[in-house]
Amino acid sequence: MARTEGRETTSAVAIPESTLGVGIIGVNPTWGWAATAHIPALRALPKYEIRALSARSAESARAVGQAFGVSSVFSDHQQLVMQPDIDVVVVTVKVPHHRELVSAAIAAGKAVYCEWPLGRDLDDARAMAALAAEKGVRTVVGLQARQAPAIEFVQQLLRDGYVGEVLSTTMVGVSIAGDALVQPNAYMLDKTNGANLLTVPFGHSLDVLSHVLGEFAELSAVSDVRRPLITIQETGERIVKTAADQIAVIGTLTSGATASIHIREAVAGGTGFLWEINGTAGTLRITADAALPEIFPLTVAGAQGRDEPARLAIPAALTQKWPSVASLDRAPAFNVARAYAAFAADLDNGTHTVPDFADAVRRHEVIAAIETSAASGRRVKA
Numbered sequence: 001m002a003r004t005e006g007r008e009t010t011s012a013v014a015i016p017e018s019t020l021g022v023g024i025i026g027v028n029p030t031w032g033w034a035a036t037a038h039i040p041a042l043r044a045l046p047k048y049e050i051r052a053l054s055a056r057s058a059e060s061a062r063a064v065g066q067a068f069g070v071s072s073v074f075s076d077h078q079q080l081v082m083q084p085d086i087d088v089v090v091v092t093v094k095v096p097h098h099r100e101l102v103s104a105a106i107a108a109g110k111a112v113y114c115e116w117p118l119g120r121d122l123d124d125a126r127a128m129a130a131l132a133a134e135k136g137v138r139t140v141v142g143l144q145a146r147q148a149p150a151i152e153f154v155q156q157l158l159r160d161g162y163v164g165e166v167l168s169t170t171m172v173g174v175s176i177a178g179d180a181l182v183q184p185n186a187y188m189l190d191k192t193n194g195a196n197l198l199t200v201p202f203g204h205s206l207d208v209l210s211h212v213l214g215e216f217a218e219l220s221a222v223s224d225v226r227r228p229l230i231t232i233q234e235t236g237e238r239i240v241k242t243a244a245d246q247i248a249v250i251g252t253l254t255s256g257a258t259a260s261i262h263i264r265e266a267v268a269g270g271t272g273f274l275w276e277i278n279g280t281a282g283t284l285r286i287t288a289d290a291a292l293p294e295i296f297p298l299t300v301a302g303a304q305g306r307d308e309p310a311r312l313a314i315p316a317a318l319t320q321k322w323p324s325v326a327s328l329d330r331a332p333a334f335n336v337a338r339a340y341a342a343f344a345a346d347l348d349n350g351t352h353t354v355p356d357f358a359d360a361v362r363r364h365e366v367i368a369a370i371e372t373s374a375a376s377g378r379r380v381k382a
Contacts, residue, residue, distance in 0.1 A: 020344060023052035023086040023110075025077050025101050026093035028060070029067035031184070033115065034092040039068055041337035044325045047344040048088075054080045077101055081108040088113060094187060095194040099124050106131050113140040113343070117203060118360035120194030125364040129357035140343050141360040143294065145208045147338035149318040150298035154277070154284055155212055157312075162302060163279025168258040169213055173273035173291025174266045175201040175245075180231045189230055189241040196243035198223065198367060201291040202263040205273075206249075207355070207363050208293050209261065213277065216259065216366055216382035219251030221373040227265065249370055251382065263291045272296075285309050297330050 022042055027034045042048045052072040055061040065073035074080045081089055081104050089105035091098055091114040098119055105112045112132070118141050119125040132139045145151060158166070175197050181189070188195045210216070223244035230241050245265040253259050264270075273288040273296065282304035288296040301309040320326060325337035342354045369382045 018047060018348075020048050020087045020347070021051040021083075021085045022048050022088045022090060023054070023072075023080045023083060024050065024090040024092060025054045025080060025105075026091065026097075027053045027055055027064040027068070029063045032092070034090070035068075037333040037336040038090055038092060040328060040331070040333040041325070041340055044328055044333075044337050045322075045340055045344070046324065048340060051085050052080050052083055078104055081105045081110055087111060091115060095120055095199075096187075099128060102128050103131055106135050106137055109135065109137060111138040111140075111347075112357075113142070113340075114357075114360075115142040116207075116360065116363075117194055117199040118357060118364065120192065122361070122364040122368045124194070125357070125361045129361045132357050138343075138347065139357040140339065141355050141357060142336070142339070143204065143207045143355045143359065143363070144335040144339040145204055145294035146211050146355060147335050147342060148208075148293065148298055149314050149321070149338075150286060150300050151208055151212065151293070152318050152321075153300055153312070153314045154286060156315075156318075157284060157300075157302065158212070158277070162282055162304065163277055163284055164281030166213060166255060166257045166277060166279045169209065169253075169275070169277045170259075171205055171209055171261045171263075171273075171275040172271055173201065173205060173263050173288075174270050175263060175291055176266060179227060180233050183232055183234045186230075186232055186239060189239055189243055191243040197245055197263060197265065198243070198247050198370065202247050202261070203363060203367060204294045205263055205275075205291050206261060206366060209259065209275070210363075210366070211355075213257065213259070214254045215362070216249075216251045216369075217254045218379055219249050219366075219369060219373060219382050220379045221247070221249045221370040223247045223370070223374040244374075247370070247374075249373075251379075281305070283309060294335055295332050 024034050042050050053064050053070050054074040054077050055064050058075045061073040061075045089110045089112050091101045102114050187193045224246045226246050228241055229238045248262040250260040272290045275286040277284040285301040286298055288298050290296050300312045302312045303309040322341040328334040328337050339354050366382050369380050373380045
């Protein structure tokens with residue numbers, strides 16, 4: 001018997017106490033977020049070992065096993081979650097399937113890392129969070145922008161009083177190209193699938209703002225579909241889009257600060273991502289190439305008094321916090337790897353430094369409030 005993460009599991013080979021066995025559901029051998037981010041991230045961390053993968057068919061499962069050198073492959077997710085040497089199940093499939101797969105992993109007593117958004121809607125998210133709490137399993141949701149060194153640096157500067165009292169904050173950014181999509185992302189055009197501008201670029205941006213400055217207390221929102229027909233690149237087919245491509249929110253944070261966020265689909269020459277935090281003593285300016293702070297590298301600039309903002313160097317203590325993942329810097333896997341590293345430390349120390357399903361529910365609650373405000377034209381409590 002080998003003891004892993006507080007549980008006894010049977011295995012032919014003794015498992016080091018510190019090693020976490022990982023099974024990933026939803027892997028493609030040539031593209032996708034599992035191949036781009038999760039697998040490189042996990043391979044950079046000695047605390048983890050990828051022990052099983054699953055795909056949509058037996059043929060796909062064999063292909064991913066060969067591509068990534070993993071011998072245990074499945075076309076049935078139930079088989080994967082029941083493997084005794086799997087401690088953490090990672091769910092990287094499209095959002096409409098999250099609840100079924102996450103629920104199976106929780107029922108098997110596994111810790112779960114699920115990509116964001118957690119569910120198609122607030123009800124989905126609440127159901128998964130409640131099940132995880134009932135079963136007492138640890139969870140992670142893929143809001144990894146919180147682990148970006150630049151975000152930790154901004155938090156440090158705010159604690160040190162760099163801007164004084166925060167008076168207001170403004171965030172503006174662009175998302176994916178507005179007139180065409182590749183076929184695998186076509187499902188994002190349908191609002192009911194739960195993966196769209198509001199939940200993904202806006203959701204990640206909202207999360208990092210709220211993580212740093214606190215939650216919205218009240219808000220007013222406007223959303224619109226300004227480009228209702230989208231071309232599928234591979235086929236030229238034109239598809240009707242029901243998900244909003246313009247979302248603007250203004251409101252008051254629990255601290256009393258005024259906050260505004262406007263995320264929209266790509267505009268030629270438009271600002272990729274700009275986030276300003278304005279205070280009584282200074283300003284911080286965080287920038288990136290797009291409104292996906294969880295993926296794109298962030299830069300930090302600051303000014304105190306009436307000075308012009310100048311770039312601030314992120315301390316090495318933050319960028320090198322997890323030395324084994326330093327080689328992934330500026331790659332999509334970087335913040336994912338930092339989230340995994342922090343989760344392993346949480347499990348060892350009994351801490352909670354990475355966002356879990358309860359945090360995801362809070363984010364879904366604010367998104368639901370945005371939808372309510374936009375539909376009704378009223379200011380609502382968040």
